Amino acid sequence: MADLFDRGADQDAALAAPLPERVRPTSLDDIVGQDELLGPGRMLREALARGQVPSCILWGPPGSGKTTLARAMARHVRGEFVPFSAVLGGVKEIREIVAAAEERWKMRRARTVLFVDEIHRFNKAQQDAFLPHLERGLLSLVGATTENPSFELTAALLSRCRVLVLSPLSEDDLTRLLARALQRDARLAALGVRLPEAALARLAAGAFGDARRALAALEAAAEAAGSGGEITEARVAEALARPALRHDKTGDSHYDLASAMIKSLRGSDPDAALYYAARLVEGGEPPRFVLRRLVIFAAEDIGNADPRALSVAVDAFRACELVGLPEAVLPLSQAVCYLACAPKSATALVAWQAALADVRERGPLPVPPRIRNAPTRLMKDLGYGREYRYPHDFPGHHVAEVYLPDALAGRRYYEPAEQGMEREIGERLARWRKAVEEARR
DSSP states (O other): OOOTTOTTSOHHHHHHSOHHHHTOOOSGGGOOSOHHHHSTTOHHHHHHHTTOOOOEEEEOOTTSSHHHHHHHHHHHTTOEEEEEETTTOOHHHHHHHHHHHHHHHHHHOOOEEEEEETGGGSOHHHHHTTHHHHHHTSEEEEEEESSOHHHHSOHHHHHTSEEEEOOOOOHHHHHHHHHHHHHHOHHHHHHTOBOOHHHHHHHHHHTTTOHHHHHHHHHHHHHHHOTTOBOOHHHHHHHHOSOOOOOOTTSHHHHHHHHHHHHHHHTTOHHHHHHHHHHHHHTTOOHHHHHHHHHHHIIIIIGGGSTHHHHHHHHHHHHHHHHOTTTTHHHHHHHHHHHHHSOOOOHHHHHHHHHHHHHHHHOSOOOOGGGSOOOSHHHHHTTTTTTOOOGGGSGGGOOOOOOSOGGGTTOOOOOOOSSTHHHHHHHHHHHHHHHHHHHHO
16 A cells, blocks of 8 residues: 655646645644644643554544544654545455554554544444454554544444544634645745735635635635736635535434524524524425424423414424425524524423323322213213213312322422413412312311
């Protein structure tokens, strides 16, 4: 397998590579950002200073520098960097890499740093193939993934690797990176383009923390400007084009955004709730996914504080199904705003959980005979329904009666909140409960 650090590599091919590859940092000190990992005194920095590359999983969004960091780590300890794609390779290729690593160690005591891109794509058997070689210390495994390792990698592999979290680059980091590329890259220098501060700031902001996206946009804008030209904000906007939102409908992004939307609704913040709902839909989620959550939220977090909330959510769901995209976002947006601004109460959930706890703990308690159904003569002879009092025959359409099983008489599950309509419900319910208590004495 080729050594990517070979100084005899074809220079013409290097110049033909995209800008992100041409200006890729080759040393730890050249890496921009990720100070939480590479700052003075950090565990990774100290391990590398001792000549060790710990087996690790680099978890971060696209363009955060996972491949760059892996290469720089190998170079720092004078190790052999062996790239390997989980998409293209399998167990057979792993065995070949291990055999080469053994030979390399015997011949020149060179340590092998095996870099596995998209390691989350390996199945369990493929991941397990690494385990014996990691235990022997024959090679250091550096895996890269954009997916949550907790869900995508086996416990056995995770127990042998550190998980290092890479963050999206800040706008300041990207500004430094772009300015440095203009100074150091031969092709950009030959063009002699000018990049005003406003356009530079637009580039850094529009890359959304993705170094690869920022550099690719810089190269496209520079080529559009031409020799001696100026990279304008308009050219930057065109080069950046429409961002591809990072959203996987089955991964972390899916659950993070849905959770953020619900928490924003619960916190009565319509602006944040709208933002996360828009992120979900723009990222490819069907509106019905968002609206199902709104229906659940209306019952769980608003309930009888505003009974109309459930109707609003259900009506929005039906309207979206009726009109489809793009207009479906209008009833969705209306529902999000209404639910966020409605009074909140979780009593429906709390009451259900309390009742369910008694069902599970106390078993099938007998229903009081007076409120049992009596469709047959035998049941009537047994007294079923004999003492039942019809509430509509009494003033206020209420009669002081105990309906719970005798063993649970007086139990309270539903306690209305002091929010919205539940305040009035609570006052009414308190009068009824007081009458029942007095009748039981």
